[in-house]
Amino acid sequence: MSADCDALVIGAGPAGSAAAILLAAAGWRVILVEQHAFPRRKVCGECIAAGNLELLDRLGVGAEFRALAGPELRRVGWMNEATTIVADMPPCTTGPYAFGRALGREHLDPLLLARARALGVMVLQPFQARAVTGTVGRYAVEVQARGQRARQLGARILIDAHGSWERGPRMARADARAHERNRPGDLFAFKATYSNAAISPGFLPVLALRGAYGGMVLGEAGRTTLACCIRRDTLAACRAAQPQATAGLSVEAYLRRECSGVRRLLDGAQREGAWLSVGPLRPGVRLGASQGASRGVFRVGNAAGESHPLIGEGISMALQSAALLAAILGAQPAAAFDAERAADAQRRYLSAWTSAFLPRLRLAATYAHLAMRPSLARAAGAVLRRWPGLLVAATRLAGKTRRAQISPLPPPEPA
Numbered sequence: 001m002s003a004d005c006d007a008l009v010i011g012a013g014p015a016g017s018a019a020a021i022l023l024a025a026a027g028w029r030v031i032l033v034e035q036h037a038f039p040r041r042k043v044c045g046e047c048i049a050a051g052n053l054e055l056l057d058r059l060g061v062g063a064e065f066r067a068l069a070g071p072e073l074r075r076v077g078w079m080n081e082a083t084t085i086v087a088d089m090p091p092c093t094t095g096p097y098a099f100g101r102a103l104g105r106e107h108l109d110p111l112l113l114a115r116a117r118a119l120g121v122m123v124l125q126p127f128q129a130r131a132v133t134g135t136v137g138r139y140a141v142e143v144q145a146r147g148q149r150a151r152q153l154g155a156r157i158l159i160d161a162h163g164s165w166e167r168g169p170r171m172a173r174a175d176a177r178a179h180e181r182n183r184p185g186d187l188f189a190f191k192a193t194y195s196n197a198a199i200s201p202g203f204l205p206v207l208a209l210r211g212a213y214g215g216m217v218l219g220e221a222g223r224t225t226l227a228c229c230i231r232r233d234t235l236a237a238c239r240a241a242q243p244q245a246t247a248g249l250s251v252e253a254y255l256r257r258e259c260s261g262v263r264r265l266l267d268g269a270q271r272e273g274a275w276l277s278v279g280p281l282r283p284g285v286r287l288g289a290s291q292g293a294s295r296g297v298f299r300v301g302n303a304a305g306e307s308h309p310l311i312g313e314g315i316s317m318a319l320q321s322a323a324l325l326a327a328i329l330g331a332q333p334a335a336a337f338d339a340e341r342a343a344d345a346q347r348r349y350l351s352a353w354t355s356a357f358l359p360r361l362r363l364a365a366t367y368a369h370l371a372m373r374p375s376l377a378r379a380a381g382a383v384l385r386r387w388p389g390l391l392v393a394a395t396r397l398a399g400k401t402r403r404a405q406i407s408p409l410p411p412p413e414p415a
């Protein structure tokens, strides 16, 4: 099949749009396929660490992001049952921006997508990528808008940015199987937004509760986001305690019951819109010999690997993985990628991805398990009360002060 584009990107979350922007800027012809109409709300804590704001500038949306986003995140907190510990957020000292900010995904994702469009990316939305066949240089991707006939698009390179908790197109059977096994410790994610919450501007508390963890933050226009992950067995207990309530409301009741800090911050707040939920989440690495890599498909964002949301680094990893990949791919014209060169690019990408993100994934898993076990969380609370500087150190380790690597892209090849 002849190629309709150099790169076809599946999914217009931060990873897909960032990859599309950077490759279009390098002179590639890009098609971006997104199944949902925007703007759409999304389950996410919506915080972006300081080290990524420069990357947003590079993507061409930095000024708009800063104009819309909530206040700088200058304090971090740890909240469990009856304890709230607060410490200063360590600043990012190596780039132009010291503190992160929060912005609703109904704003961030359209901003990035509009930028991609402005750079000439062909956006198919709402279109679902349903199936992929072929190989490097001649992929055929079946895309379909609801109620319309499916059509085939040809692409030289395929970038999978479909996220994690929604199924991607038919190409990785391992993903589909992983979605089917249920375990008591599976995590479901919930999010709601509130007006008039009592959270102080710039405060980012982490919630560490029995069988759940989460966070709260003041985002744009005085709107507070509460996002959390809860174990399957804990969720079942919440629902059993409130059989008439929706899952979201039973989770909210649980958070209020379990955590004095949540009760205090939500006292007098009004929820805006319904609770959103997704899951089960599957934190872990999805790049590897047996999956996308062996087929020559490049994965970015959550499709490549997902960290426990406790550390709020998923958007950062989405943007940064797209930048890593674009720096490797965009250095050559797409036509240069035969199977051998694509395999070499995969190896370089896998190595860059692993050293950039694997330590963060492991650390996030450790924090998450510590936060959800009451005895450990209580002990951690007691230690943090005595030495709040440890909270600062933990925040630093989680990547909040790390400046995103930004490799220069070469100028586009002359046509």
Ligand SMILES: Cc1cc2nc3c(=O)[nH]c(=O)nc-3n(C[C@H](O)[C@H](O)[C@H](O)COP(=O)(O)OP(=O)(O)OC[C@H]3O[C@@H](n4cnc5c(N)ncnc54)[C@H](O)[C@@H]3O)c2cc1C
Pocket (backbone or CB within 6 Å): 010, 011, 012, 013, 014, 015, 016, 033, 034, 035, 036, 043, 044, 045, 046, 047, 048, 127, 128, 129, 130, 161, 162, 163, 164, 166, 167, 168, 169, 189, 190, 191, 227, 228, 229, 300, 301, 302, 303, 309, 311, 312, 313, 314, 315, 316, 317, 318
């Ligand atoms: C509770 C919770 C709190 C979080 N808090 C934070 C936080 O504070 N900070 C942070 O940085 N990260 C946070 N994250 C993580 C963050 O939300 C994700 O890591 C991030 O959204 C990943 O971006 P992505 O572009 O890879 O995927 P997504 O944002 O999931 O985007 C994927 C896109 O692909 C589309 N798609 C899927 N399948 C198809 C298909 N077949 N065809 C076409 N389109 C398709 C989807 O519709 C979607 O728009 C949190 C996550 C959770 C669950």
